[in-house]
Amino acid sequence: MAVITMTINDELVSGVEGQSLLSLIREQGIELPTLCHLEGLEARGGCRLCLVEMQSTQRLLPACTTTAQEGMSIQTHSERLVRYRRMILELLFAERNHVCAVCVMNGRCELQDEAAKIGMDHVRYDYLVPELPMDATHDKFAIDHNRCILCTRCVSVCDSVEGAHTWDVMGRGVNSRVITDLNQPWGSSRSCTSCGKCVQVCPTGALANKGSTVAEMVKRHDFLQWILDGREKKQWVMHNGGSEGRR
């Protein structure tokens, strides 16, 4: 594998050809927020939180979908980037109905977490207050669209890892919604294998185990790497020593 050299925040670093910018950035110990991307799933470039600035053109590119290239020079936390990330988080909080205090993921939610990290302490835009349903027809899980940020991790994991493709997206723009089968109640889905992978990868309180109440839901992202390692490398090692996901 060929080695490449590039510059991140004025430091020279080296990586492997074909590596994503995101993984190279994280290897340097730099924290970059990602809400749509999850290690192990196909990069999507949807949330735009991982945007970085190309020094040559001043253009912004998502680190998750961009391949690191020899000679590139990027900034990860310019004033503009931080400002935009904050605005994007504000847009997300305004889009649906996030009431952390009464949410199953309170305290463990990635959206809530990123807001705290960036210091997004209030939303300057109108809360859109959409009318959105919950679907609790499944025996084990429930979805609350009020908390969904349309990252489509659930769609991706269900399709590429579980191979069921129960989830998809319908509608467009701000009216998009994730659906099960052809917008049938989840409980009646014949493709869903009840594996729960979607629940585990969901960054917010949208997907949760049934019966969990405020701040009770714990998710394990490490399972994904565990399965993928097992499948691809025939290794069955828990990366986090089997800890309870985040924090």
Next chain:
Amino acid sequence: MKRSDLQAMARRELDRQQATRCRLLCCASTPCLSSGAATVQQALEQAVTDNKLDAEVVVVSTGCMGPCSRGPMVTVQLAGQEDTYYENVTPESARQIVAEHVMANQPVADKIMPSDLPFFAKQHKIVLANSGVIDPERLEDYVARDGYAALAHALREMTPEEVCAEISKSGLRGRGGAGYPTGLKWDLVRKAPGEKKYVIANGDEGDPGAYMDRTLMESDPHRLLEGMAIAGYAVGAEQGFLYVRGEYPIAAKRLEKAIRTAERRGLLGSRVLESSFSFRIDIRIGAGAFVCGEETALMASIMGRRGQPTPRPPYPAQSGLWECPTLINNVETFGNIVPIIAHGADWFASVGTAKSKGSKIFALAGKVNTTGLIEVPMGITLREVIDDIGGGVADGFSFKAAQTGGPSGGCIPAEHLDTPMDYESLRALGAIMGSGGLIVMDNASCMPDVAKFFMEFCTDESCGKCVPCRVGTVQMHRILERITNGSAAPADLQILQDLCTMVQETSLCGLGQSAPNPVLSTLRFYREEYEAHIQRHECPAGVCKMTEAPTLELVEALPRRIRELGTIPMSLA
């Protein structure tokens, strides 16, 4: 069919046409059809039969002649005379035309649209040369005007490299909006490694009010097929897709027929013109999503996936349909290929400006005397287009702005009317060439309201994949709504402007990246109108109702009002 068969077909058709004393061309394009062209054509045919003229007069249904607002349009071609254009033809006047002009050589003066009008004189028809002249449903008509000769020429006399080089040399740039050099794109696809390659013609045309591509597809379908086939030969593709907007059933029908005819005659399909080159074209019908005009979303749609853009790189030229190198060009871009190959790159490059070569089709609409479809040389000024071709701003109105580029474009004020219409000059004004929408607005238009209209369009059409566009457009629209209903606070303007830059710089695809353009361009040239709305609660153009008050004013007024009324005004909702 061989090249010689093609030439024989052309000769036969020309002989046939010369044998008729008179041809009555009747436009059968969507605008004229919707103003009654079908009954006009029937009346013409009936009159010809009634007067026993069938042997010497033919009635031909053609494509668009241009001055669509004056339709139905009819052209009289009498042997040995200049063509005569008739406007606003009714079945009544159709009979009159046959009786007086065709039979007695007495043109019906009050229905004539003079052919020396600047509307015609200032145009330069390259792409639309056949439009309004040939019957789009007859291959012979097209072949008689040298149709498929350019393909035959390319296949026999040129290597794929030479074709690409010729297109590069012509300076042709993409007509789908961004103006990327076409030859360069072709060469990239040609050089891209890969067994299988594809060619796509983008006929999604989603700009509200634009109909350049529809016209070309309806009026001269074979030119498009021939252009695509030449592209297929140049880049090494054997399969083409024509992506037609779902709202264009007539275009799809004519293209379908043209493809079948061309295949039957060996002009498409396997071993084109008995060469070793094979090229199939299939039609894909869109389902009415603006974003599916964006190339990566369009390809997803062709592959049967949700029509959503994906990040570039990889560009389609490297990895497009089913991960194969794919050439995607706009329909009008393909419409330029045949003339370039037929007349040479130098001939083409002699039209236009240093960096924008050839012509551009615009759908001229709004407050000018003659609206319609026009093809003008690049570099023509907006003033010439409006005053000469459009016949000036309609009586009793005064010019305020020209909007180009639709929801991705901007508004150009009077002081910039002498700007040449080319990619760079328009961009410098914060407008864009776009695909060719051109709306002339007068003083009765309110600029924040115009911006709101386009923002609403983008809100509806955002695919929802990325956050800035999905939610940002909605928030921008909300602020514009507040500005136009009187409830905006002074701080809103800054929030709006900040959102505009953020959405522009962070969105995934061109839809989001350009959605703020109408706001930014009207803020640039008509800022005082925004300020009047916000600070004085006044709409200078008198368009906005201004029925609401800002929240902060409500804070003071509301408790009292509620107690007076005993009910709650819903304005805070």
Next chain:
Amino acid sequence: MTTLATKRTGRKADKAEPAVSSKIRLATAWLGGCSGCHMSFLDLDEKLIDLAEVVDLVYSPIADVKEFPDHVDVTLVEGAVANVDHLELAEQIRQRSKLVVSFGDCAVTGNVTSLRNKFPLEDLLTKVYHEGPGAVPRGGEYDKIVPALIPRVLPLHQVIEVDAFIPGCPPDPERIWAAVSALLAGEPVVLPEKMRMFG
């Protein structure tokens, strides 16, 4: 960044300052919230004694003051803006305070109070007051005694200008202390990451 220091120097002298004491005039107000933020404030426990040495509590649900006073230095506002009384009080608070702080999630985001925004007001009132046991007769909602609800619950900063935000439902005493001590020291409120989480 807004701090007490900048506000103090930059302030217009509209009325003569009351020359009673040199202590900082602190107010806390209670709009549409559950009083949990105030409970958490009381959980400052012995820190309250330290606080009392440097501030005068000039208005608060826990102090018996009827009218929001003039010349307040800092006001912590709990709760979202949900009815016309809140609107009036918010306006007074802004006019009479140098620094206004959104205190807790309801003031910052609307939070639980704003859950009702999903329902049309009429439906909500009907459901709560006119259906089921103990239904009250219609017509009383917009009375002079019960303040009328505004159609949509709003976070404080959408109604008046707000200088600092303390998220949390409720913000725990450590958070409150971090924010209040910064405010009293004339410094900007910059809470550490762990202390600025919603919820």
